[in-house]
Amino acid sequence: MGIQSCVKIINEWDIVAARQLGRNVAKELGFGTVDQARITTAISELARNIYLYAGQGQICIEKLYESGKAGLKVVAIDNGPGIKDIRQAMEDGYSTSGGLGAGLPGVKRLMDGFGINSTPGNGTEITATKWVR
Template structure:
């Protein structure tokens, strides 16, 4: 598991690089690697821009059916005032295009977010790759 501190723009680049490297090692396609990297970049940028600092944790898990890459973005910032609005395309408080969190949600297979002024924001996402299996049955 990698736990990366996000405190600068350089840390955003480092987190992207670590995520792409792990995705490649796990056998994700180039397209899936790009999706994972884009999601990590957006999450890390949100930490830096809105909370000032936080962490990105990246790890993998595997079972007999699939391999997953899991990303947790956590900060102790002010939280997201209106979470429902923040998850809608086009909503922005930072002058951007408003594609951040909704984009991350579309790029990944699982998406979970919690946010409050007391706890900050925590976003957990996952992307899966099916493991090729061989059948024990002969036809």
């Protein structure tokens, strides 16, 4: 398990802080600018979801080292209302906020690995990983 840094998401400025943390860690690990942008976009989506739907939560970023490869793991955790229908939430174009609905399917496309664990009434934990190419 790598070293983990977390940003509490309570207001919109925290979304910016989480993006910045992600970009800095991605740079340190040697990600190129395109992948840095993908990672910060994914973090932005996850942090915004926490802010919009759960009110508060946290984004944690961890450096990964596996079989000589470096990577980054983003974990978004909240104690919000949870996601009633994960399959529906993962459909392109689905949005409950009237946004573009790039949301979770977009995060999944931007990253190499994606997992979601949610219990209605108990919050959500989303994990997304990206490996340096």
